[in-house]
Amino acid sequence: MTSTTTTPEVPIAGPATPLAPVRGADRLFSLDVVRGFAVLGILAVNAMTFAHPYQVVSNTTLQPGGFEGDAVMAWQVMHVFFEDKMRTLFSMLFGASIFLIGGERSDKPRGRLLRSRLFWLAIFGAVHGAAFWFGDILLLYAWTGLFVMLARSWSARRLLIVGVVLNLVCSALYVAMMMSLQFAPAEALAQAKQGSGWLSDPSAVQALYERFQGGALETTQAAFQTWLSVAPMMVIFFMPATAALMLIGMGLFKAGYFAGRSPTWVYLLFIALGAGALWLIWGESESIVAGGFQFLDMMVKPVNSFLAPFASLGYAAILILLGRFGARLLLHPLASAGRMAFTNYLTQTLIMTTLFYGGRGLGWYGEYGWPEMWTIIGAVWLVQLIWSPLWLAKFSMGPLEWLWRCLTYRRWVPITRTA
Numbered sequence: 001m002t003s004t005t006t007t008p009e010v011p012i013a014g015p016a017t018p019l020a021p022v023r024g025a026d027r028l029f030s031l032d033v034v035r036g037f038a039v040l041g042i043l044a045v046n047a048m049t050f051a052h053p054y055q056v057v058s059n060t061t062l063q064p065g066g067f068e069g070d071a072v073m074a075w076q077v078m079h080v081f082f083e084d085k086m087r088t089l090f091s092m093l094f095g096a097s098i099f100l101i102g103g104e105r106s107d108k109p110r111g112r113l114l115r116s117r118l119f120w121l122a123i124f125g126a127v128h129g130a131a132f133w134f135g136d137i138l139l140l141y142a143w144t145g146l147f148v149m150l151a152r153s154w155s156a157r158r159l160l161i162v163g164v165v166l167n168l169v170c171s172a173l174y175v176a177m178m179m180s181l182q183f184a185p186a187e188a189l190a191q192a193k194q195g196s197g198w199l200s201d202p203s204a205v206q207a208l209y210e211r212f213q214g215g216a217l218e219t220t221q222a223a224f225q226t227w228l229s230v231a232p233m234m235v236i237f238f239m240p241a242t243a244a245l246m247l248i249g250m251g252l253f254k255a256g257y258f259a260g261r262s263p264t265w266v267y268l269l270f271i272a273l274g275a276g277a278l279w280l281i282w283g284e285s286e287s288i289v290a291g292g293f294q295f296l297d298m299m300v301k302p303v304n305s306f307l308a309p310f311a312s313l314g315y316a317a318i319l320i321l322l323g324r325f326g327a328r329l330l331l332h333p334l335a336s337a338g339r340m341a342f343t344n345y346l347t348q349t350l351i352m353t354t355l356f357y358g359g360r361g362l363g364w365y366g367e368y369g370w371p372e373m374w375t376i377i378g379a380v381w382l383v384q385l386i387w388s389p390l391w392l393a394k395f396s397m398g399p400l401e402w403l404w405r406c407l408t409y410r411r412w413v414p415i416t417r418t419a
Contacts, residue, residue, distance in 0.1 A: 030260030034316045036338030041086035050352035053208040063369045074370035084308035092249025105153040118142045120407045133349045134227040148246045159251030166244035171305045178300040209366045216359030267317035274314015277307035336388035340398030
């Protein structure tokens with residue numbers, strides 16, 4: 001990968017040039033395409049958390065209707081091709097955006113702009129998690145970004161070294177901690193299962209089903225209480241691993257990888273590495289299935305833990321090469337979805353909670369397992385791939401991107417397209 005001078009997301013301010021959002025013509029197509037792929041793919045991982053209590057998502061064998069046949073295959077597709085890969089990719093891209101927005105640490109105006117942006121992201125994340133869905137990741141990103149932004153003037157090499165080492169340490173500590181449970185006393189193992197939601201009182205799970213199938217106030221209260229129990233753990237314990245991925249993403253952008261400026265052979269290498277990673281992860285998933293979905297097998301997944309980043313970068317490499325070699329028109333809907341990633345991420349929550357929560361819409365909570373879920377995921381993907389380019393044909397950014405920018409810049413930002 002070659003070092004390169006990058007195009008800033010926000011123009012450097014001069015005496016008569018105030019900081020302003022990047023123009024559509026100045027956007028990096030490669031970043032938008034990869035971001036669009038990530039925001040759509042992340043729904044595949046999150047979908048079941050909208051439709052079932054976290055205990056059922058943790059222990060898939062508790063799914064209503066049983067967990068075998070098509071349900072197992074549907075879970076495998078999600079786990080092998082999406083789980084951890086989309087979060088990894090999304091976190092890396094967020095790291096790149098920290099540099100694009102904030103620039104070098106010596107650029108004080110852009111630094112203030114970045115802090116304002118992260119502050120409002122935290123507000124959006126808190127509202128999203130407390131009022132709609134406990135799995136919100138925006139608050140975690142805002143909190144982690146405050147620390148990662150301090151490294152934005154590091155060289156690409158330093159960012160990659162620190163990010164990779166930190167990621168390996170976090171993965172190794174998690175895997176070692178989980179694997180050590182096989183030697184733990186039965187009481188300690190039972191406590192770990194209880195804490196993860198694996199062992200749950202059936203009556204408590206049924207009570208959660210009833211709460212989320214109730215009226216609008218009851219489902220909102222249930223969502224808020226779930227978020228309160230999950231959010232502190234996410235913000236504290238997931239921050240080091242998230243920071244590692246953001247550092248890697250920032251380093252890869254500075255090195256030219258996410259900007260689409262690396263040599264073709266680099267992308268081909270990562271496609272090969274990604275394919276190999278997915279093959280090994282599929283083999284691990286086969287072992288999990290053959291073992292009957294045991295607690296430690298489902299919690300540890302060492303192959304996926306260590307190799308998911310290679311699969312993520314392999315996906316990015318495929319999309320970047322497609323754009324480089326003439327498929328930009330084909331990728332246009334995906335790039336549009338990426339330009340509206342913030343809107344699409346939050347809209348996914350609105351759609352899914354409307355479908356599944358009682359009192360807000362159809363009240364499908366607890367009625368569908370993995371096979372049916374893929375139909376819903378595909379329908380949401382189709383809607384967002386259609387509506388994103390249609391919206392951007394009339395406007396310069398998504399509606400929630402516009403609101404976020406108005407708050408960040410503390411002024412009215414134009415949203416209509418200009419000639």
